[in-house]
Amino acid sequence: xxxxAGLTEDPAVxxxxxxxxxxxTAGSRVVAVMLAxxxxxxxxxxxxxSSRTVFQMARDRHLPALFGRVSRRGVPxxxxxxxxxxxxxxxxxxxxxxxxxVASANLGYVVVxxxxxxxxxxxxxxxxxxxxxxxxxxxxxxAAVAMLLVNTVLLVGGxxxxxxxxx
Numbered sequence: 001x002x003x004x005a006g007l008t009e010d011p012a013v014x015x016x017x018x019x020x021x022x023x024x025t026a027g028s029r030v031v032a033v034m035l036a037x038x039x040x041x042x043x044x045x046x047x048x049x050s051s052r053t054v055f056q057m058a059r060d061r062h063l064p065a066l067f068g069r070v071s072r073r074g075v076p077x078x079x080x081x082x083x084x085x086x087x088x089x090x091x092x093x094x095x096x097x098x099x100x101x102v103a104s105a106n107l108g109y110v111v112v113x114x115x116x117x118x119x120x121x122x123x124x125x126x127x128x129x130x131x132x133x134x135x136x137x138x139x140x141x142x143a144a145v146a147m148l149l150v151n152t153v154l155l156v157g158g159x160x161x162x163x164x165x166x167x
Contacts, residue, residue, distance in 0.1 A: 117144035
């Protein structure tokens with residue numbers, strides 16, 4: 001519908017022209033509202049996941065207790081405040097570059113998956129078993145190392161396409 005030239009333009013508005021061609025001005029407005037809703041839903045998904053992760057890490061004493069504070073309704077206000085600060089920093093860096101903000105969030109997400117196997121392997125090395133008492137199988141250790149290496153290759157190979165600012 002949009003051709004090569006359309007795909008290289010701003011991805012936030014690339015679908016508006018085809019929607020106007022197919023459905024008229026009203027169709028273009030409906031698509032614009034749907035794109036804005038999708039953007040808000042994506043932002044909500046980032047905030048919910050990251051704030052709950054930071055909250056749980058504070059509860060497990062891997063982060064300061066400040067991040068584990070909750071409101072009287074059980075909302076993790078400490079970790080949500082941290083998310084607000086991170087989002088504000090991203091907005092200062094990227095302005096209205098939504099694609100760059102999402103790309104930097106995805107890079108951070110991949111970094112987390114690079115780091116996840118490390119404590120798993122360190123638990124095996126330091127105690128020989130998990131807290132539950134189950135021995136870590138050799139195959140699981142190899143899978144953890146493989147996951148770490150694959151995600152590292154994906155990050156090193158894919159991240160430069162977004163540029164140094166995003167990285």
